[in-house]
Amino acid sequence: MPFPSLKIGNIVARIPIVQGGMGVGISLSGLASAVANEGGIGVIAGAMIGMSEPDVGKNPREANIRAMRKEIRKARELSSGVLGVNLMVALTNFADLVKTSIEEKVDVIFSGAGLPLDMPKYLKEYYEDKKEQANTKLVPIVSSARAATILCKKWLSKFDYLPDAFVVEGPKAGGHLGFSPEELNDPASALENVVPQVVEAVRVFEEKHGKKIPVIAAGGVYSGEDIKKFLDMGASGVQMGTRFVATHECDADERFKQAYIDAREEDVTIIQSPVGMPGRAILGKFVEEARQGLKKPFKCIFECIHNCKKEESPYCIAAALLNAKRGNFDKGFAFSGSNVYRVDRIVSVKELVDSLTAEYDAACAKA
Template structure:
């Protein structure tokens, strides 16, 4: 069976594959444009996107917005007509400014999670055609957002990404839920589709459900789409590509990882997170603190006076190729990565795997 396209409103991606937004600086215009050229939806991650700007510490809101605008323009210029998305975490204190920038720059879609993006439509530039897709971890959350948007702005999500507990980075689950069969991605996709049915029927239009978290092969894509998902979002697979915007040391850590290197850490923002084991993570697991000075307070849920370390700095150190001072977020299947590929090679592999899989 040929792999189908992904329709989100009046825009279409040739392949039903969205590249996950990975901060800080892991997925920028280089990776996003390569994915878009290959037929998927390439996504720029916004957390700390302006950390390399000269005025980041003194004018960080403007620095981030400026850097985002530049990355969107570069990605679109190199996407050969493909779709470019932006991931904007709800928990970012400058999310309103980032949303306004993304829509003003005509990003094709905004994906927003790390909290319930109940106010996302409020900050969209008037007249924007940018699609809006909340990222949720349950059908209940999807219905809550749809109900809220319908009440506040007479609109509905253009798509919904449902992310399971095998994803990398911050997870929208309690530790004890990570291995709960009721939280398996297959179950979450089914319940999210059911939760959105009343809204779909009333609106007379589809709300595609995109599955994310632990999807690794084309056969995985086929299996989850056979359950009703309209597409998938993958992050980890795109780290191990030549076009990924991270330092080669970051990518090589994925190639070298084993199953025992996958660990769950308690993030300073109060959520469990999945990462690769390294000296920094070992220290975090022992409860070691890394003193830091925070001039901007980028995350609403972070108390800089109590946080054991600056997660933004730790993630940026990883992107720069550091080890002892770095936090490398990764999906549960990162240990399966054994080589670097070009994005086009990866997409070809995923498509071939989908089409070879039997229902």
């Protein structure tokens, strides 16, 4: 049985797979366009996207806007498929990047690490005096039915707008997690429990307002069998990050990808990030030294995250992630999902999608 398509309003992805947005340069135009070309939704991450611009230290605002524009346009040149961006609410330049993405007419804006309470405002402002219809879809990332309900109510009351879809991210995801450390191992937080709850919560709004709001399951989705499991629970698609890092087209350094291949199950660990949230990462020298209280002196020049506790922080999260992206693991570490230890080789995006399709087919045949 072939994959069903993923419809978000009038935008249709041929397969129900969203590539997770991975910041500080892991998923840029290279990876996003490759995924879009295979029928999924390719996603460019906005977090610290301007790090390679020559003037980022002196003029971070302009550097990030310019890099965002550049990456969206580059991805468009490489693909006619569905392209999205991932923008963390916690970014100090969140509004700039949302406006830039809307101006560039990106297909989907995914937004988490906080509730994007005002996102429809930017869409409405941009299209206020224009004859054309807005086509960019707004998709919040949540980790509970309560958060989904709050956003639906807020957006309706303030903007008369409902989210175009939701990504529901469970505790097995990589990077910063929307759970307390205690909730990470609580069965109530498991993606298998939360997805049906969010599907149920949004159904109320779908029925009342006549708008389909697809739910996309994320965090620990690894195989075609997993995809079938979540589609059977009522999800319309899945988001996968870790699997796409170990591809030739991923924008990270080869040493970063190798860290995924080398990771063992016992290397996957939870860290307390300087931004005040738990995060899932691969254990290494840098993380161990930070845990021992060894400080990595730094001067914050980027001011990238609103809630970063830089005065108390033992290191700069942006610098650590950028160093790892460039393959320098003495001065950084890699975020990853809980299943990273299952990754054993680097493949092309096409090979990955083909293998997921075959696994999905096999799971459907067995059912």
